[in-house]
Amino acid sequence: MxxxxxxxxxxxxxxxxxxxxxxxxxxxxxxxxxxxxxxxxxxxxxxxxxxxxxxxxxxxxNTASKNYDSFKGEQFAIAADGKDRERQQKPTFRSGTMxxxxxxxxxxxxxxxxxxxxxxxxxxxxxxxxxxxxxxxxxxxxxxxxxxxxxxxQKAEQDADVEEEEAKQVTVKFxxxxxxxxxxxxxxxxxxxxxxxxxxxxxxxxxxxxxxxxxxxxxxKLYCGNASRAGGESVLNVDYAEYLDLLISKEKTDRNIDSMLPSRVVCMHELKQMTLVDQIKIILKDAKVLTFQQIMDLLPDRNLAADKILRTLPMAGVLIRGNWVVQSESIYPEGSVSSINGVPAEQMCKARDYILYRFTQCDKLERHQLALITQLPTEEIREILLSIAKLNSDRSWSMLLPPNEEFTGNEQEISDRQNAFWTARADKFNEMEKSNKRVRKRSARSESKYDTKMSNG
Missing domain, CATH: 2.60.40 (Immunoglobulin-like)
Structure with a gap:
């Protein structure tokens, strides 16, 4: 209208x-x-x-009212406080009636x-x-x-009848x-x-x-003072469309993002109140893997410059072959544990970062190999993979989105910085793999010696 x-x-x-x-x-x-x-x-x-x-x-x-039943009132008082009201430290009805x-x-x-x-x-x-x-x-x-x-x-009467208490079995629980x-x-x-x-x-x-x-x-005190009314700083000077937008319930979510985010969605009103870094963290955490264009479309402020978003993205996510995923610390904050076996957040972040690093090197990963290297239960490995990857028909795992070479070509500077980030951590991840191989070799040699000894015996 x-x-x-x-x-x-x-x-x-x-x-x-x-x-x-x-x-x-x-x-x-x-x-x-x-x-x-x-x-x-x-x-x-x-x-x-x-x-x-x-x-x-x-x-x-009103105990003096003609509609008040004095007898019932006294009965209720006796039922609450007993007949010996003097023993009560604080009786329910001081007057002796309800x-x-x-x-x-x-x-x-x-x-x-x-x-x-x-x-x-x-x-x-x-x-x-x-x-x-x-x-x-x-x-x-x-x-x-x-x-x-x-x-x-009743309990006092029963205790009086029992002269000697029998021994009872006690169960200790920790x-x-x-x-x-x-x-x-x-x-x-x-x-x-x-x-x-x-x-x-x-x-x-x-x-x-x-x-x-x-x-x-x-x-x-329910009335606003004259000093507050005189000041013009707090006057709400908005047009009718923006005013109606402010009146929308906080539970009302935006339909444009509702279809794109499959998991829990933060309402648009609440998202607008956050900083840009927190907005990106929430979006990446819910959507798991996104392209840069999808992130721009999901942000509540459509007028933000692309350069500003690109400068903020590394503070909330990491780049995996042209696509963005949330940082491990956002999924497993300090002091938390995994939801299945209670693995500490430090180990979960370390394992997730290793899996992200491996996805920068290859297209497919196998869960049992990742469990051997990270020394995490297979359930926790699956929990990590579900946050970034999908299960293929051959039981291998691949990223939710294919590599985005267009972004890496257009944004060469940020791609180089992200590659340098993973290169700096490559030595640590390689040492993890070598350490795991040495442990498996020692374990294999021990089993071989044990089998030989048993056969000689």
Whole structure:
């Protein structure tokens, strides 16, 4: 639709306030009825867990209401705290009856960077980014206390009946050493997160009523100050097309690169925020092997000069017979291990660089020979080959793309520098091959002597 057919009716200025950006949370009550409200509720206690971003709020119940069942309220209090409430260090219901209801928060979403609280005043919109969104749901901890106390009483009775405890067989288990991948997976598990949440102590907080002076002072921080409005540095001066592009969701990926990258694709919005080196690393890592023209087509900024890209490419990738692949350190960063047998990153990078070097010399490689020379498990060798090569019908491996002689001819200077890079490392790789041959010869001689001895015996 033409822009002229949809004229602007009114312009409303939008201001960004960051005063409460690091402390502003949105509390949702998804299970309350539509006609109930907590705006006028009396909060008797509130506390938080800052690290895990948990909130607990206790609302007072009107025990004097004609709809309140006093007998049931007392029964709930006895069930939670027991009949001997004096022994409780901190009883659930101090008054001896159920006089409050507690709400505990949970996080429905982790990433809240795209959510704001906006206030409209005097034909101006003031927006403040949110630091978190939590859902408040009623908790019934008094039932849990009753169950725990019942089990404890039953256990005490059983222990009293047993005069002498019989010997029990104890099984000793040793914990396995875990790598970074296993540790990160464990830290994302439900049991680990629940344990961390339970270990963090609650911090008591002050709750200010919405009509209090303190609450009003905090609400004033939602508005952008006059000094911020007067400055022109933060004004968003873009045309409508660029503005719509900025509004596109971060999860929205570009269709042009989606068909070219077979593995995980970083969205175009996120790619634009990176440096040129990191952009090239991500693209090479996902696409495995690319020509220079393909790299230029995949970069989000199509106006970059070819010379600038050529100067940056050696910092992110290496040239293999006219095609570019990502550096080994980007796939196996320092401190990481392989995903199959846990081989350290240093050995994986050394083996991958050797395989890349061999591809500069020949068209096809065999996996078992590479495993003998690099002394890596065949599974790790296959993992490396899959990042740059394809399996042929004769069980050999060749590069994903054929040699690009056109690039090496047109860009002679960068090709010479890359060749010099591999030549400088050739002696190290040749020594690796010679060392492996010597080890195999000694092993063969030892086996031969052993066979001779056995036959003489």
């Amino acid at each position: 033409d822009v002229d057919d949809d004229p602007v009716v009114e312009e409303i200025p939008v201001f960004l306030s960051k005063t409460l950006a690091e402390n502003l949370y949105l509390l949702q009550y998804p299970v309350k009825s539509s006609n109930s409200t907590f705006d006028n509720g009396q909060v008797v206690n509130s506390c938080v867990k800052p690290i895990n971003q948990q909130i607990k709020v206790d609302y007072a119940l 006089d409050k209801q507690s709400f505990l928060s949970s996080k429905p979403i982790e990433d809240v960077n795209r959510y704001m609280v906006c206030v409209l005043q005097d034909r101006e919109i003031h927006a403040t980014p949110l630091n978190g969104i939590v859902s408040m749901r009623q908790m019934f901890s008094y039932f849990d206390k009753q169950d725990k106390r019942t089990k404890a009483e 914990a396995r050493t875990e790598n970074d991948k296993v540790r990160k997976a464990r830290e994302k598990s439900f049991n680990y997160i629940s344990k961390m949440e339970s270990e963090e102590p609650w911090c008591e907080t002050f709750w200010h009523a919405k009509n209090s002076t303190a609450a009003e002072l905090e609400r004033q």
